[in-house]
Amino acid sequence: MHTAILIPALAMGFLGSFHCIGMCGPLALSLPVQHLKGFKKVWGILLYNLGRVVTYGILGYILGFASKQFAFFGWQQKISIAVGSIFLAYLLFTLLPVRLGAANGFSVKVPWRKTVLQALGQLYQNKKTGSVFLIGLLNGLLPCGMVYMALAGAFATSHQWESTLFMMAFGMGTLPAMMSLSLLGNFISIRFRNSIRRAGPYLIGLMGLLLILRGLNLGIPYLSPELKSEKMHCCAPQ
Numbered sequence: 001m002h003t004a005i006l007i008p009a010l011a012m013g014f015l016g017s018f019h020c021i022g023m024c025g026p027l028a029l030s031l032p033v034q035h036l037k038g039f040k041k042v043w044g045i046l047l048y049n050l051g052r053v054v055t056y057g058i059l060g061y062i063l064g065f066a067s068k069q070f071a072f073f074g075w076q077q078k079i080s081i082a083v084g085s086i087f088l089a090y091l092l093f094t095l096l097p098v099r100l101g102a103a104n105g106f107s108v109k110v111p112w113r114k115t116v117l118q119a120l121g122q123l124y125q126n127k128k129t130g131s132v133f134l135i136g137l138l139n140g141l142l143p144c145g146m147v148y149m150a151l152a153g154a155f156a157t158s159h160q161w162e163s164t165l166f167m168m169a170f171g172m173g174t175l176p177a178m179m180s181l182s183l184l185g186n187f188i189s190i191r192f193r194n195s196i197r198r199a200g201p202y203l204i205g206l207m208g209l210l211l212i213l214r215g216l217n218l219g220i221p222y223l224s225p226e227l228k229s230e231k232m233h234c235c236a237p238q
Contacts, residue, residue, distance in 0.1 A: 008207040009153065009166045013173020015200040016146035021181055027120070027139060028182045032127050044132045045182040051136020052178075053171035056147070057164045059140070060154045064163025067155045076158035080215030083156040087208025090149070094201040116141050140171075149204060156211050 021028075033044035067079060116138050123131045123138070140147075150170040154163040 006165065006169050008203065008210060009150065009169040010173040011203055012146070012150055012153075012200070012207065013170040014176065015173075015197070015203055016150070016170075017174035017177035018197045019146055019200065021177060024139065024142070024144075024178075025181060027135075028178055030124065031132055031135065031182060032124055033129070033132060033182075035127065036129070040129065042183065044129045045179060047129065047133040048136040048139075048182070049171075049175050049178055051133040051138075052140040052174070053136075053168055055137050055140025056150070056167040056171040059151060060163040060165075060167030061160050063151055063155045064157060064160035067158045067163065068160055076156075077215040077217055079158060080156045080211045083152050084208040084211030084213075084215065086152065087149070087204050087211065091201045091205030091208065110141075110143050112141060113143060146200070153207060153211065156214075 028048070031045065031048055033041050033048075036044055067076070120135060120138050123135050147170075150167060154166040154170075157163045157166055
């Protein structure tokens with residue numbers, strides 16, 4: 001994983017976590033750890049967040065494996081440029097004075113949402129510390145616009161382990177805000193939260209530029225390294 005991609009993944013997670021506070025805050029604030037004290041409470045909250053990171057990593061691996069099949073045919077550069085262009089388009093979309101009826105982002109309906117919510121409801125009734133890890137695992141499957149953007153970036157890596165690390169870095173970037181929320185409550189003011197959140201699209205745009213440069217195969221170390229196609233070549237008979 002090139003540093004030029006890994007660091008933006010961490011930053012995307014950090015800035016995106018302020019969006020997560022609004023979307024997933026109620027889940028984090030109602031974790032079944034309020035009866036615990038001291039280190040046990042901190043450990044329970046950490047397990048919850050690590051569960052999310054593990055799910056992100058698994059999703060990254062699956063997408064990376066799929067994108068590697070495209071790389072087999074020599075399409076990884078086109079994928080990187082296409083995903084980077086989508087990221088830049090998202091930045092431009094957020095800068096429009098009129099958002100065409102989608103001022104607050106986008107949402108995608110997933111078929112497993114109801115099943116996941118039902119399972120979460122049962123786990124929230126369980127006071128065992130281990131249940132919070134399972135809650136985190138399932139929470140990572142809930143619809144989230146920032147997670148979808150991160151998954152798109154992971155798909156552009158065209159390698160399952162790079163994609164896995166990308167998504168886990170994204171998840172680790174969300175830890176400071178999400179851990180603080182669970183430990184200290186909703187202490188972050190809405191004004192501050194919105195100020196940080198506004199930086200998110202610019203970071204996504206920057207990442208789009210990096211992905212486009214990566215796809216252009218300019219031979220620049222770290223920034224636009226030369227990508228070698230994994231397509232098989234048949235050897236000519238001797």
